[in-house]
Amino acid sequence: MAPKLLLPGRVIAAHGRHYEVELADGQVLKCFPRGKKSGVAVGDLVDVQPQGVDEGVIERCKERRNLLYRSDEMRTKQFAANVDQLLIVVAVEPAFSDELVGRAMVAAHSADIPVAMALNKADLLEGLPLARQRIKKLAQSIDVPVVEISAVNAEATRAALLPLLQGRTTLLLGQSGMGKSTILNALVPDAKAHTQEHSVALDAGKHTTTSTRLYHLPGDQGDLIDSPGFQNFGLFHLSAGDIERGFPEFASHAENCRFYNCAHRQEPGCGVLAAISQGLIDADRHSLYLRLLAENEAQQRY
16 A cells, blocks of 8 residues: 655644645645544644645644643633744723733743733823833733834834744734734735635624634745634643743742742742732732632642
8 A cells, every 4th residue: 555645734724623734835725634633723733645636634743842722611722833922912992901911921931932012002092001001010020022003004013013023933812802903914914815705705794813824924024823812811721830930020039939849829938929029029910820820729629
């Protein structure tokens, strides 16, 4: 029996049980995983067995550098694999959730994925000072770069964001209504054609991102992965150690803890608690850490 013809490719879109895989020559195949369980994510490098003209079977997924996903008691939602950075999009209006932004940061840092933030709708001057204040509180303790944009100005948006995206695969993540699609269309002009095409295929009246897709920035400047907006961000898959890694500002202070297995809750001689009392670590970040530990411990009991 002749060996299977396997072609290397990269998953660039996920639609339920089928995926789009881009081959080395730029051809895109509609692919299905072998077997009932796939576990495949956008950004995965895979080997595909071609079937017919434009279809194929995903035979195997190669080892990942990372995978960003969320999970709660009901389900797990994968965002993307093999990403170089996470760009969290927030906006002056509507109001964004500090809690959800904080959770997304923890997920990224626990997977060693650098984080940046884009504050969209910066032309809404009345609400801008408060949004800036909230972003500063979220970002300053962990040196997260923040770029202010007004995505309706496509040229200015490209000028502000492209230096941050250059040569990287960036996952675009944010709550619904933050303007991710507008940012995407500013950065990737032909993305509008893609979204309209999918809206027609899905018989949708207007485009809201319902699936994850990878786009190439013009001129091979990098790749941008767009994902659906989210309204919750469970981290039930993280261990206590993973959660602590999600708070990189703890690391240097944890070296001063009296006990090697200090959980940074109320232990005597805790370097992290001392840093909080000195204003070196934000107390709200520590409160999020405690909530995540409690959630995951409660999940393990059931």
